[in-house]
Structure formats: structure tokens, C-alpha cells
Amino acid sequence: MEDTRTVIRSGERSHNLHETNGVLDQVSSPLRREVLNRSVFSMKPLGSEETDLEDGKLEKDREKSVRSNRVVRIHNQALLSGFAYCISSCSMILVNKFVLSSYDFNAGISLMIYQNLVSVIVVTVLSFFGLITTEPLTWKLIKVWLPVNVIFVGMLVTSMFSLKYINVAMVTVLKNVTNVITAVGEMYLFNKHHDNRVWAALFLMIISAISGGITDLSFNGIGYTWQIINCFLTASYSLTLRRVMDTAKQVTKSGNLNEFSMVLLNNTLSLPLGVILMFVFNEVDYLSTTPLLRLPTFWLVMTLSGFLGLAISFSSMWFLHQTGATTYSLVGSLNKIPLSVAGIVLFHVPTSLENSASIFFGLVAGVFFAKAKMRERSQS
Template identity: 85%
Template sequence: MKPFETNENDLESGKLDKDRDKGTRSNRVLKIHNQALLSGLAYCVSSCSMILINKFVLSSYDFNAGISLMLYQNLISVIIVSMLSFLGVIHTEPLTWRLVKVWLPVNVIFVGMLITSMFSLKYINVAMVTVLKNVTNVITALGEMYLFSKHHDSRVWAALFLMIISAISGGITDISFHAIGYAWQLVNCFLTASYSLTLRRVMDTAKQVTKSGNLNEFSMVLLNNTLSLPLGFLLIVVFNEVDYLSRTPLLRLPTFWLVMTLSGVLGLAISFTSMWFLHQTGATTYSLVGSLNKIPLSVAGILLFKVPTSLENSASIFFGLLAGVFFARAKMRERS
């Protein structure tokens, strides 16, 4: 009877182990799904909130110092990242002179990208900004073709063509059309595309001059924002924002400083949540969610800021957003 009892116990033990393995596996899958969902939601909320709060500061408060807003947001990012690095929560590379020299051209484009985004957002409604940003994808695709000899399939080119059509039709039917705002947004598209293309070339060189031979996302955030501070101060003087800042009563409002600080925290939150979401899912899901994220952002921008629109303009915006989703899906298939 002893051997029989032993075998029965072994079988029972085996069933329990299998059940335990199934439970552990299901918990792990559930945890991964929850992480992906939570990170995706955090990324969407932070990116939408950042654009809307910038629009609120520049338009609703009628704040005419976009460079100063950019500088304050970058200063908030530097303070938070430096504190997290000092406490050992994250790891960042030390800023050496060799690294600064390599990264400086990228940073100049980065600052120009942020400033032109501020200037365009002051004059153009959020929905049209999201549609016009699609032009960046067209410029980037052409840059990849000429600089890196990368060829795109017919689906990608079809999506890019739809983006151009939607941008043109959106501009023609825009009731609140502002030529200066559109000009700034066009410059922003060129700078954003240049930033992504230049970053690819500089990245490998930058890694070689770091002490660890690597450059993580936190180090890039700290590097970009730190180098932008002296350049931002210079541009504030060049664009004569000092005189405006000394006269505006907004800087005496505690609520205005609270909104400004919140925008800086959200700017950093986008960097963290995008990295988190990218690690939990992948580049294809990240790009698709980023395109889908523009739809609620555009609707929120129209409703919150009571943007005057027409049926034709709304159709152009919706058409442009769908073209963005179509582009993301085409890129996913191209990668696969």
C-alpha cells in the first residue's frame, strides 16, 4: 500500500503544480496586459493634456512669450530628472564637453522645433495642428529615401498622399485661418522631420563619447533640456521677450504659475510614459496608438476652445486623422 499511496500523492502533487503553473501564467499575462493598457492610457492622457494646456496658456491667457514658456518647461524637466538621478531612481550619463559638442546640432533643431510649435499653437486650433503635423511624415519619408536610401511601399506613399490632400483641404476650409500660424507650423514640420533624421546620424557618435558606451532615453531628455537653457535665454533676449515679461501682469498670478508648472511636468511625463509604453508594447503599437490619439485630441480641442468650424473643415480634419491611422498601419505592414 505504501507505493500506491506515494504514487497517488505524486499525482495529486503534479495536478497541484500544473494548476499552480496555470494560475501563475494567467496572472503574468494579466499583469502584462494591465501594464500595456496602463502605460498606453498614461501616454495618451499626458500627450493630450500637454498640447491642450499649452494652447490654454498661449491663447486663453493670451501669453505672448512662447520661448519663455518653453524655457520654463525645460527647466522643470531638468530639475526633476536631476533629482531622480541623484536619488538613484534612474541612471543618466554625465554631461561631458565631448558629448555636448556632438549633441549640440541636434539640440539647436530640438529648440527650434519646440519654439515653432509654441508659435503655431497660439494662432491655429488644436485640430488643425494635429492634421498639419502629418506633413512631418511626408518630409521624413522623403528624407529617409534620399539620406538613408530607404524605399517605402505603395501603401505608405498612398497614405502620405492622403495626408497632403487633407492638409491642403483643411487649410482651405479653415474658418479661423491664420497665415502666420500656418507658416510657423510648416517650419515646425521641417524641423521635426530634421530632428528625427539628424538624431539617427548623431546617436551612434554620441554613444561612442559617453563613459558607459550607451545613451538611454533619460540621458537624452536631460541632455536636450539642459542644453536648451542657455540657447533659450539667448532667444528670449533676441525676440525681446524680457520687455514683455517685465510688463505682463500674468506673472503675478499664482494660478498662472501653477498652470505653467503643470505644463512642465506634463512635458516630462510624455517622455517617461512614451518610453514606458514603448517598452511594454512595441514600435508598431506605439505609432498606431499615437495616430489614434489625435482623434480625441482634435475633438477636445474644438469643444474646449469653442473653435468655429464648418462641415467641410470638420470633414477635412477627420479625413486627415484617418490618413494618419492609415499611415501607421501601412508602416506596421512595411516593418513586418
């Protein structure tokens, strides 16, 4: 779910959108920059040269102090935003795994609907009080966005299903397959050619995914099937979003579509589609009989997962604004390493030396892929 939420909820930002021909470069920050109104010129009385030198020294010291404060402020914001992004993205997938596995909650679609409802409520409230700006949801915009939203819902649902059956570390490694599908799609759809370093990293990802699946002591065919479907849907979302965004901007009142509008649009449209899927997968009967819905702690954990999903959107946009697409991409890849370790330790996943080596190999391949994309982007 980390990549999924990262891609989707931030208008993607998703690990996967930064793979899609500069979509991340379109991301704008929701934060307002603080403007320092400081006067650097003042009237100096006519006097001795010593006075002028002293005033000049004080002015230089003042400017030096201002520059120092600015550096500290920017550095702290970059560090804080990166930390917030890493914590929220790791926590999101761990909390979802806890709800689906530890609580043995068999209604992943309902969990998705509740999380998206929390996001809609929070974004609507923030927009109502003027803290953020969102585009009004017109019928023209909904018609344009609905096809990509169907892919979005399918991506979230399959991610929930796979996470229930597969351990966190293997989900993280298998998500690398999304990068391979996306790279091939970019080549055929956008005539984008990747250098040898990118293809080498993608080949290592495939090897790690195959070896990881073979050595997985808790292998589950159903979970792996859902995860492979999720990889194709996630790649499809990344490849489709770019074209849909260009068309959607033309039907908005402002001629633009910021990330908060995409979060609101995606999550709002997902609610009726999710309700339909609830009936298709017969989750309604399960919800009417499960005792989990009578536990206050269960509702607390579910609500927390909803806020974490939205926190990924805010923190990722903040972090991306403070640093850039290259740093964001690399940190996203490095973030999978502690996530995988935490998933194995917290959920007591049975593993072997071969499986651990495959997981580590896949995570390192992800880092190499991010660095290769950074180099490719800088050369282009």
C-alpha cells in the same frame, strides 16, 4: 506639441522618431522588471501513487495560477501605460494651448524654457536618488549633441508660436506634413524605399492639409508659416538624430546613451539657447510688464505643463516597452482623433462641415499611414 514632445522628450519617441528607420527599436525601458523567485521543485516523500498524482495536480494548478497572474500583470501594464501616454500627450498640447491663447501669454519661448527647466530638475533629482541612470554631461558629448539640440530648440519654439495662432485640430492635421518630409528624407539620405500604401497615405495627408487650410474659418497666415517651419525642423530632427546618437554613444563613458540621458541633455542645452532667443524676440520686456506672472494660478498651470511634458517621456517609454513600436505608432495616430475633437470643443473653435471633413480625412490618413508603416516594417 504632442508630436514634438513625443518625439523629443522621450528621445524619440516622437510620432516622428518611430518613422525613422528603427530608432524606436533602440528604446529601453526605465522600469525594472519584477522577478518572481518561485520554487517549482520540492522534495516529495516516498509514498503511494495517489500522493504523487495529487502533488502533481497541485503543482500544475500552481503553475497555471502563476501563468494567469503574469498574463494579467502584463496586460494591465500595457493598458495602463497606453492610457497614461494618451492622457499625458493630449493634456500637454491642450494645456499649452490654454496658456498661450486663453491666458493670451505672448512669451512662448519663456514657456518652453520653464517647461524644460522643470524636466531638468526632476530628472536630476531622480538620478541623484538612483531611481534612473543618466550619462554625465561631458564637453565631448555636448559638442557632438549641440547641432541637433539647435534643431530641437527651433522645433519647440516654432511649435509654441504656431499653437498660439492655429487651433489644435488643424495643428494636428498639419503635423502630418512632417511624415511626408521625413519619408522623402529617408529615401534620399538612407536609400529607404517605401511601398505604394505608404505613399498613398502620404498623398492623402497632403490633400487633407491643403483642404483643411482652405476651409479653415480661423485661418492665420503667421500661424501656418510657423507650423510649416516646424514640420521641416521636426523632420530634420528625426533624420539627424539617428546619426548623432551613434556618434554620441562613442564619447560617453558607458558607451551607451539611454532616453533619460537624452532628455537631460536636450533640455539642459536648450536653456542657454532659449535665454538668447528670449532677448532676440524681446520677451524680456514683455515679462517685466505682464501681470500674468503675479497670478499663482498661472504659475500652477505653467508648472503643470512642465510635468506633463516629462510625463510624456516616462509614459511613452513605458508604453513602448510594454507593447512595441508598431502598437505605439498606431495608438499615437489614433490619439489625435480625440485630441482634435477636444480642441474644437474646449476652445470653441468656429468650424464648418467642409473643414471638419478635412480634419477627419487627415486623421484617418494618419491611421492608414501608421498601419502601412507597420506592414512595411513587418515585411522588411
